[in-house]
Amino acid sequence: xxxxxxFLRLLSETYPDQExxxxxxxYHTHKHPDVxxxxxRHKRFHLHFTPTSASWMNQVEVWFSLLHRRAIHRGVFKxxxxxxxxxxxxxxxxxxxxxxFTWIKPADQILAQADRKRSSGTGH
Numbered sequence: 001x002x003x004x005x006x007f008l009r010l011l012s013e014t015y016p017d018q019e020x021x022x023x024x025x026x027y028h029t030h031k032h033p034d035v036x037x038x039x040x041r042h043k044r045f046h047l048h049f050t051p052t053s054a055s056w057m058n059q060v061e062v063w064f065s066l067l068h069r070r071a072i073h074r075g076v077f078k079x080x081x082x083x084x085x086x087x088x089x090x091x092x093x094x095x096x097x098x099x100x101f102t103w104i105k106p107a108d109q110i111l112a113q114a115d116r117k118r119s120s121g122t123g124h
Contacts, residue, residue, distance in 0.1 A: 001032045019044045
């Protein structure tokens with residue numbers, strides 16, 4: 001909670017004259033009473049919470065999922081440095097060919113993908 005309050009203070013100092021809208025998850029720190037009191041004194045800050053149990057809708061969750069699957073999952077890192085290097089390699093490669101995420105797919109593509117993830121064809 002202290003880290004989040006420090007972040008809010010930094011934003012307040014960096015953008016002193018702007019109304020700020022923050023999209024945050026439902027982590028308990030973001031809803032802590034101390035945060036609520038701080039926000040009550042800083043009316044130009046507006047928190048917008050992502051839906052509960054919908055991490056797939058949260059853009060940063062999509063990003064971390066990609067990072068995990070492509071750079072970290074099943075990796076063997078003998079040090080923090082080697083982990084950082086693996087992450088940096090992923091970031092460098094990503095940034096060379098980055099493009100926006102596609103948020104919308106036709107229904108047939110979504111259903112086909114859901115079908116592939118089934119564990120059995122029995123319909124149970």
